[in-house]
Amino acid sequence: xxxxxxxxxxxxxxxxxxxxxxxxxxxxxxxxxxxxxxxxxxxxxxxxxxxxxxxxxxxxxxxxxxxxxxxxxxxxxxxxxxxxxxxxxxxxxxxxxxxxxxxxxxxxxxxxxxxxxxxxxxxxxxxxxxxxxxxxxxxxxxxxxxxxxxxxxxxxxxxxxxxxxxxxxxxxxxxxxxxxxxxxxxxxxxxxxxxxxxxxxxxxxxxxxxxxxxxxxxxxxxxxxxxxxxxxxxxxxxxxxxxxxxxxxxxxxxxxxxxxxxxxxxxxxxxxxxxxxxxxxxxxxxxxxxxxxxxxxxxxx
Numbered sequence: 001x002x003x004x005x006x007x008x009x010x011x012x013x014x015x016x017x018x019x020x021x022x023x024x025x026x027x028x029x030x031x032x033x034x035x036x037x038x039x040x041x042x043x044x045x046x047x048x049x050x051x052x053x054x055x056x057x058x059x060x061x062x063x064x065x066x067x068x069x070x071x072x073x074x075x076x077x078x079x080x081x082x083x084x085x086x087x088x089x090x091x092x093x094x095x096x097x098x099x100x101x102x103x104x105x106x107x108x109x110x111x112x113x114x115x116x117x118x119x120x121x122x123x124x125x126x127x128x129x130x131x132x133x134x135x136x137x138x139x140x141x142x143x144x145x146x147x148x149x150x151x152x153x154x155x156x157x158x159x160x161x162x163x164x165x166x167x168x169x170x171x172x173x174x175x176x177x178x179x180x181x182x183x184x185x186x187x188x189x190x191x192x193x194x195x196x197x198x199x200x201x202x203x204x205x206x207x208x209x210x211x212x213x214x215x216x217x218x219x220x221x222x223x224x225x226x227x228x229x230x231x232x233x234x235x236x237x238x239x240x241x242x243x244x245x246x247x248x249x250x251x252x253x254x255x256x257x258x259x260x261x262x263x264x265x266x267x268x269x270x271x272x273x274x275x276x277x278x279x280x281x282x283x284x285x286x287x288x289x290x291x292x293x294x295x296x297x298x299x300x301x
Contacts, residue, residue, distance in 0.1 A: 008246025012253040013054030050257025129158040
């Protein structure tokens with residue numbers, strides 16, 4: 001039955017590669033040919049770390065690929081560390097977006113950085129504990145040796161704590177985004193000028209990409225909750241747990257390596273479109289429109 005899980009891992013890798021193929025043209029124009037910045041580096045690392053991650057994940061779960069226990073353990077350890085690193089980098093992107101949406105507020109920046117650092121320290125500690133309790137079991141399926149990894153003892157609790165910490169951070173980022181968008185839309189409701197329309201479009205792009213990312217994270221967390229609950233129930237079949245685990249692989253690939261980079265790419269696409277349609281020069285940041293625009297309500301973006 002583990003062959004079913006290998007199908008899911010292959011599907012997750014295909015999704016990441018397919019999205020890269022779809023956006024590589026835009027990436028060349030909007031990332032490689034633009035002025036380099038921290039956001040550029042984050043985009044490239046998240047985008048291109050997803051390709052080896054997917055390949056390693058596929059190799060570890062294809063039954064006819066024979067790997068030694070040591071190699072399998074190293075590869076699984078690398079996958080888990082990659083998840084921690086990618087989560088941290090996406091968090092930095094979220095902070096940059098929220099900082100810009102809140103008009104460069106120093107208070108919101110300091111608050112987000114403190115919360116982010118606290119969350120990531122707790123994230124790293126729990127990840128280290130979980131990896132210490134990572135055990136490998138050798139299985140023989142249809143004459144093929146396979147190495148199955150699982151968490152034992154405190155490792156299970158630490159693994160769940162990682163997801164809880166992530167959920168709190170993502171929910172906070174979503175609430176802050178929705179709040180500032182609602183506030184600006186309310187302030188600009190009576191503004192009929194092209195500037196007001198531009199600002200509304202800008203915030204729509206920001207919130208749309210953020211909501212898509214959070215929705216995928218929520219589906220990811222829900223899938224993990226089902227897996228955890230199913231593993232504790234004697235009535236749950238091994239096939240059900242494998243299927244849920246496979247869906248989780250696909251969702252994580254989409255969240256981290258597809259929607260993560262698109263948090264940056266979507267804004268640069270809108271910025272490029274705006275510049276192409278405007279004769280006036282702008283001082284907008286490619287990531288999160290930081291241009292100060294005075295409106296009738298004295299609000300700025």
